[in-house]
Amino acid sequence: MLFYFARRILAAIGVLLLISLFTYAIFFLLSPDPAVQICGKTCTPERIDQIRSQLGLDLPFWQQYWQFLSGIFTGRTYGEGAAAIQCAAPCLGFSFQTNEPVTDMITTRMPVSITVAVGAAVLWMLAGIGGGLLSAVKQGTGWDRGVMMTALAGISLPNYFVALLLQYVLVVQLRWLPFPQSVQFAEDPLLWFQSYLMPWLVLAFGYAAMYSRIVRTNVIDTLGQNFMRTARAKGLDAPLVLRRHALRPSLTPVVTLFGMDFAGLLGGALITETVFGLNGVGKLTADSIAKNDQPVIMGVTLLAAGLVVIANMLVDVAYTYLDPRVRVKSA
Amino acid sequence: MSITSPRTISIPVPGATLLEVEHLTVTFPTSAGPVEVVQDASFRVEAGDTLGIVGESGSGKSMTSLAIMGLLPRGGTATGSIRLNGHELLARSDREMRRVRGDKVAMVFQDPLSSLNPYYTVGRQIEEAYRAHNGGSRKNARNVTIEALERVRIADASRRVDHYPHQFSGGMRQRIMIAMALCLEPDLLIADEPTTALDVTVQAQILELLAELQRETGTGMIFITHDLAVVSQVADDVLVMKDGRQVERGTAEQIFSRPQAQYTRALLAALPRIDDPFDRLKGTS
Structure with a gap:
């Protein structure tokens, strides 16, 4: 078992290294020269050369990649002397547009993205699993059709549309909610909750729609299994049969999906954060793409990839506990 | 059958009628109208006997x-009459039937692997059956x-009680199903x-085990199979069915030595015989 975990962790590190290499290569090869951008309008070729050497952009690709990589673990210094810029470990690069280390830019925005992701995840798991179960157990009834119609809407409507619609109805027309503001929980818990409620709902709607469909299919599939007949033949009552025998086989596959989706959201909900003006990692991504701030784009790309790889690993580990068949094979 | 069972064990009187099925008809609705998958079946099982x-x-x-x-x-839907120890089962609500299932009538299915839940240990699945009817502590159930x-x-x-179904062989899984069925006597x-997938x-081995347990407990048994050779080994009485209708009913001796119905004769003729090397398959319809 320990061997299995060690192997999984090593594999994850390998994947992360590859991702960082590819990301770096793409930015190295494709993007316009950052030195030109930094230099601005009153620029001389000498000045550009100076910036290039300061940033290490005059070095060959492998050396640049190595500097970037070692910066993550040991930190790095851009330039020399009085003009030197310190970037402490873990250094994901330095944004010369905002004059901030990328790591700092991400960490200050991370709490917002975490809040968005956790709140949305709670809602969508409740709604998705609940809806899917209801739909499966009441298969073919009005309940089933109602849930599945709603799910269809959730899957088909783009979330920027749902976001704007919700904002228009709840804030502008009905005035049930104030316009979302960026407040800390400690400052004004109610306003904090009201501000996050719409982003949560918008994100949860889309995911819950997908999850309820998957849960429904899984539950219907499980209900048709022979072991369900065995459970009833033992004389167990119907709710117990459902709870004990149908739920676990139906929900275990959902864990995989949840790990990926949740990790993806932690890496920033680009559209939702932008629509609601939330200053999270998603908004940071959108802004830095708009401004072509390459070190930041690369930083958030690596973060998102890293989160997915880590989540994937955690899901695999969780699976060995959830599914006895996997557990014994891997041992 | 188990010594620690708190229940009083009622030894069934051999030869007393345990199950009496009369004019049983099972209907399923289809888009082309109702279809009777069982038509007017009548049979009985005596305590301690086996009906094939x-x-x-x-x-x-x-x-x-x-x-x-x-x-x-x-x-x-089922119509007609199914009486167990003189009590009508068809009129019962699902709640009342739950007390019958497992406790009075237990079942062993064809495919033991898919009939066991892969997510729980076999011990837990047997305990669950026992506790559904007898309650008590988990320790006792274990x-x-x-x-x-x-x-x-x-x-x-x-030790094996804490293992999962996939860790057993096919024959052992069927033994586990039998243990589950019989732990409630x-x-x-x-x-x-029960032996088709094996x-x-x-x-x-499974047939021998079933026969032995039946001798010890006096349980009545319905043994469903398509295999005439198996039936000849286990059954006291035999019911032959075709297309939802009962074709012939009688003691095993009658059915195998003096089959009356054309269909039964055709079925028996389809059995490969070791003493007739030039035997050819004859039509069964």
Whole structure:
């Protein structure tokens, strides 16, 4: 078992290294020269050369990649002397547009993205699993059709549309909610909750729609299994049969999906954060793409990839506990 | 059957009528109108005896047994009369039937791997059956379970009780299903093709085990199969079914030596015979 975990962790590190290499290569090869951008309008070729050497952009690709990589673990210094810029470990690069280390830019925005992701995840798991179960157990009834119609809407409507619609109805027309503001929980818990409620709902709607469909299919599939007949033949009552025998086989596959989706959201909900003006990692991504701030784009790309790889690993580990068949094979 | 069971064990009187099925008809609605998958079946099982129900796939054998359990698939309805120890089962609510299932009538199914939940240990699945009817502590249920596993000759039962279904062989899984069915000392055991998924050697072991347990407990048994050779080994009485209708009913001796119905004769003629090397398959319809 320990061997299995060690192997999984090593594999994850390998994947992360590859991702960082590819990301770096793409930015190295494709993007316009950052030195030109930094230099601005009153620029001389000498000045550009100076910036290039300061940033290490005059070095060959492998050396640049190595500097970037070692910066993550040991930190790095851009330039020399009085003009030197310190970037402490873990250094994901330095944004010369905002004059901030990328790591700092991400960490200050991370709490917002975490809040968005956790709140949305709670809602969508409740709604998705609940809806899917209801739909499966009441298969073919009005309940089933109602849930599945709603799910269809959730899957088909783009979330920027749902976001704007919700904002228009709840804030502008009905005035049930104030316009979302960026407040800390400690400052004004109610306003904090009201501000996050719409982003949560918008994100949860889309995911819950997908999850309820998957849960429904899984539950219907499980209900048709022979072991369900065995459970009833033992004389167990119907709710117990459902709870004990149908739920676990139906929900275990959902864990995989949840790990990926949740990790993806932690890496920033680009559209939702932008629509609601939330200053999270998603908004940071959108802004830095708009401004072509390459070190930041690369930083958030690596973060998102890293989160997915880590989540994937955690899901695999969780699976060995959830599914006895996997557990014994891997041992 | 288990010593730690707190229940008083009522030894059934041999030869007394345990199950009486009269004019059983099972109907399913289809888009082309209702279809009767079992038509007017009548038979009885005496305590301690075995009734073999024989027929091809789709002859209504399994539906008959599910009707007795009150476990017909969605949409299925049963009419007629099913009396267990003189009590009518068809009139009962699902809640009342729950007390019958497992406790009075237990079932062993064809495919033991898919009939066991892969997510739980076999011990837990047997305990669950026991506790659904007898309550009591998990510890007691676990002891009953280990005893039941020992009875069906699972070696090292106190350790194996914590293993998962996929860690057992096919024959052992069927033993586990039998242990599950018998831990509650049912009056009637319905075995629906219990040996079909097993190879011949294991099949013989399972049949022997069932016969032995039946002798010890006096449980009545319905043995459903398409295999005439198996029926000849286990059954006291035989019911032959085809297309939902009962074709012939009689003692095993009558059916095998003096079959009356054309269909039964055709079925028997289809059996390969070791003493007739030039035998050819004859039509069965």
